[in-house]
Amino acid sequence: MKFTKHTKSDAMIFHQLFESDSSTFTYLIADPDSREALLIDPVRETVERDLQLLKDLELKLTATLETHVHADHLTGAQKLKSQTQCKIAYPAMVQSSCIDIGIKEGETFKLGHIELNPLFTPGHTDHHHAYLIDTPVQKFLFTGDALLIESCGRTDFQSGDAETLYNSIHNKIFSLPDETLVYPGHDYESRFITTVAQEKARNPRLGGGRSKEEFVEIMNNLDLPYPRKIDFAVPGNEKCGQCPDNIPEGLKGSCALHDQG
Amino acid sequence: MKFTKHTKSDAMIFHQLFESDSSTFTYLIADPDSREALLIDPVRETVERDLQLLKDLELKLTATLETHVHADHLTGAQKLKSQTQCKIAYPAMVQSSCIDIGIKEGETFKLGHIELNPLFTPGHTDHHHAYLIDTPVQKFLFTGDALLIESCGRTDFQSGDAETLYNSIHNKIFSLPDETLVYPGHDYESRFITTVAQEKARNPRLGGGRSKEEFVEIMNNLDLPYPRKIDFAVPGNEKCGQCPDNIPEGLKGSCALHDQG
Numbered sequence: 001m002k003f004t005k006h007t008k009s010d011a012m013i014f015h016q017l018f019e020s021d022s023s024t025f026t027y028l029i030a031d032p033d034s035r036e037a038l039l040i041d042p043v044r045e046t047v048e049r050d051l052q053l054l055k056d057l058e059l060k061l062t063a064t065l066e067t068h069v070h071a072d073h074l075t076g077a078q079k080l081k082s083q084t085q086c087k088i089a090y091p092a093m094v095q096s097s098c099i100d101i102g103i104k105e106g107e108t109f110k111l112g113h114i115e116l117n118p119l120f121t122p123g124h125t126d127h128h129h130a131y132l133i134d135t136p137v138q139k140f141l142f143t144g145d146a147l148l149i150e151s152c153g154r155t156d157f158q159s160g161d162a163e164t165l166y167n168s169i170h171n172k173i174f175s176l177p178d179e180t181l182v183y184p185g186h187d188y189e190s191r192f193i194t195t196v197a198q199e200k201a202r203n204p205r206l207g208g209g210r211s212k213e214e215f216v217e218i219m220n221n222l223d224l225p226y227p228r229k230i231d232f233a234v235p236g237n238e239k240c241g242q243c244p245d246n247i248p249e250g251l252k253g254s255c256a257l258h259d260q261g
Numbered sequence: 262m263k264f265t266k267h268t269k270s271d272a273m274i275f276h277q278l279f280e281s282d283s284s285t286f287t288y289l290i291a292d293p294d295s296r297e298a299l300l301i302d303p304v305r306e307t308v309e310r311d312l313q314l315l316k317d318l319e320l321k322l323t324a325t326l327e328t329h330v331h332a333d334h335l336t337g338a339q340k341l342k343s344q345t346q347c348k349i350a351y352p353a354m355v356q357s358s359c360i361d362i363g364i365k366e367g368e369t370f371k372l373g374h375i376e377l378n379p380l381f382t383p384g385h386t387d388h389h390h391a392y393l394i395d396t397p398v399q400k401f402l403f404t405g406d407a408l409l410i411e412s413c414g415r416t417d418f419q420s421g422d423a424e425t426l427y428n429s430i431h432n433k434i435f436s437l438p439d440e441t442l443v444y445p446g447h448d449y450e451s452r453f454i455t456t457v458a459q460e461k462a463r464n465p466r467l468g469g470g471r472s473k474e475e476f477v478e479i480m481n482n483l484d485l486p487y488p489r490k491i492d493f494a495v496p497g498n499e500k501c502g503q504c505p506d507n508i509p510e511g512l513k514g515s516c517a518l519h520d521q522g
Contacts, residue, residue, distance in 0.1 A: 011397035011398060012397065012398040014398065014399065014440060015440065016439070016440050016456075016458070135397075135398040135399075136272035136273065136396075136397070136398070137272060137273040137275065137396040137397070137398055137399065137401075138275065138396075138398065138399060138442075140398075178277070178453075179275060179276065179277050179453075181442070181454070189463070190459065190462035190463045191459055191463065192440075192455075192456045192458050192459040193442070193454055193455065193456050193459065194453075194454065195277075195453045195454050197277070197453050198451065198452055198453045198454065201451035202450070202451045202452065
């Protein structure tokens with residue numbers, strides 16, 4: 001990967017990063033003037049990569065920001081904070097002593113001159129938020145696990161609810177302009193980007209004008225496997241990515257390294 | 262479709278438009294300060310829609326810009342010029358008395374404060390150019406028929422050459438940063454956008470590190486049908502989208518309307 005050091009004012013530094021074990025996208029956003037940086041949905045396994053990138057780009061990590069409490073990976077938030085003194089931001093509905101900033105729809109999150117607008121998008125979880133940056137040239141929407149490329153987050157655990165997710169996607173995401181860039185929280189097929197127009201047209205669960213009833217029917221019949229990391233990931237992420245005690249040996253990932261260090 | 266009237270400075274107005282008969286994307290780009298607008302690859306059939314949009318957004322069309330001489334549709338250039346007095350821009354290698362501006366790699370095309378950088382990308386045709394706009398937040402690449410989403414332009418007519426196209430895509434497009442937004446000239450499956458990273462990973466003809474030899478083999482064995490509009494589209498587009506005499510009745514499209522008017 002090659003990265004450019006931007007210097008122009010009014011610019012936004014943006015990089016889309018990928019963690020392959022959980023197929024998670026982490027997004028680096030930074031103000032090139034103030035050099036303040038934010039990581040959306042960092043992953044514990046790729047914290048060293050993220051720190052190296054911040055160093056290479058001469059950026060200061062001021063915050064991590066979660067779309068929700070993840071069930072498929074441990075967030076890198078706590079580990080990043082221990083090394084950079086960044087603040088940890090979560091949706092305010094998640095209450096934990098490790099959280100520094102509670103995010104709510106209607107309250108803009110500022111990063112230098114860049115403004116992120118939280119959109120309350122429950123359904124995958126009851127506290128899920130997407131983040132919209134309305135730049136001077138294009139809207140960037142970070143949809144977390146609400147809307148994925150030709151897919152969406154599952155609704156069968158963590159207070160998930162299919163009807164609620166349908167309403168979130170229609171009212172908060174599909175109501176944005178067609179060209180809005182949609183950057184998802186995951187992709188499992190090497191796709192990186194979609195747009196509101198593309199998902200409205202092609203999403204097999206939601207596109208082509210599918211009704212709420214059709215969507216609920218599809219979601220209730222997915223018959224998905226039990227998530228392999230959920231039993232430790234959810235409690236670990238409620239503590240901002242702290243390694244819990246109950247991680248099976250084969251799934252320790254960066255927690256194994258942590259134990260050794 | 263709803264469109265926003267931008268007013269901020271440093272912004273770029275951007276809309277992705279679609280013509281369904283030839284599955285062609287037309288791109289509207291405008292400087293919100295000067296209100297100067299450009300249409301990349303306009304289609305004759307959708308000129309009235311484009312004019313209405315320009316009017317709604319209070320923009321002045323200053324130029325049309327082609328990626329190449331199309332074989333699958335008639336450009337809207339001449340028809341737009343007759344109604345707006347815009348300039349007609351083509352790759353300079355296409356020589357015709359109807360062309361006002363000849364485009365070359367290395368010579369920036371300016372639209373108010375917005376700069377388009379032509380990239381010479383032959384292979385689909387011998388004169389094809391892509392256009393790069395390096396905005397303060399993201400690179401926008403308009404790839405015409407060089408690189409399509411999980412596909413590419415055919416190389417079996419109009420001086421096309423598979424090896425040349427492979428070199429163009431690798432040297433001029435895949436060498437751009439991973440996050441570069443790729444806006445193609447067509448899509449036949451309701452997709453709207455891809456990125457350099459996504460095509461490097463997923464394009465079945467070019468991705469996953471396919472060799473030049475593999476690509477040439479694939480392209481030489483596509484066994485595609487003869488394009489239904491090529492016999493009148495190419496000579497018509499060499500005259501900037503003038504309706505030629507030899508259009509079969511069922512394919513007249515906006516030329517039929519033209520004849521009536």
